[in-house]
Amino acid sequence: MKPQEIETLSFKIIDQEAGPHNFSSDEWRIVQRMIHTSADFEYIKNIRFHPKAITAGVNAIRRGKTIVTDTNMAKAGIRKQDAQSFGSSIKCYIND
Known part of the structure; x- marks a missing residue:
């Protein structure tokens, strides 16, 4: 498959x-x-x-806010090109 x-x-x-x-x-x-x-x-x-959680998250990404994840696996699961198309970056500070 x-x-x-x-x-x-x-x-x-x-x-x-x-x-x-x-x-x-x-x-x-x-x-x-x-x-x-x-x-x-x-x-x-x-x-x-929260009733406004998804709308708030989508709006934040559309405004180019940084996406912060708590694992590198989650970070890897977000397409960098998609985030960049909105001016967003993806950060994971777990190993810093």
Whole structure:
């Protein structure tokens, strides 16, 4: 299987295993990524979003704000070209 096919199948499995939830479609895309990265379905019960969190995050990126991650793996998962297209940079200070 190609990497994209594996990822698509992984997200289908997450959807099946998770079952019904109360997340918006934008929130669910984030929760799916969290589960995909960690294999921890407990996020479904434990994660809460501020009503303006996603809008605020998107707006910050569009304004060229720096994206700060807590792991190099998360940093590697963000396409540098996408961030640069908004004037953003990606930083991880975990090893500093």
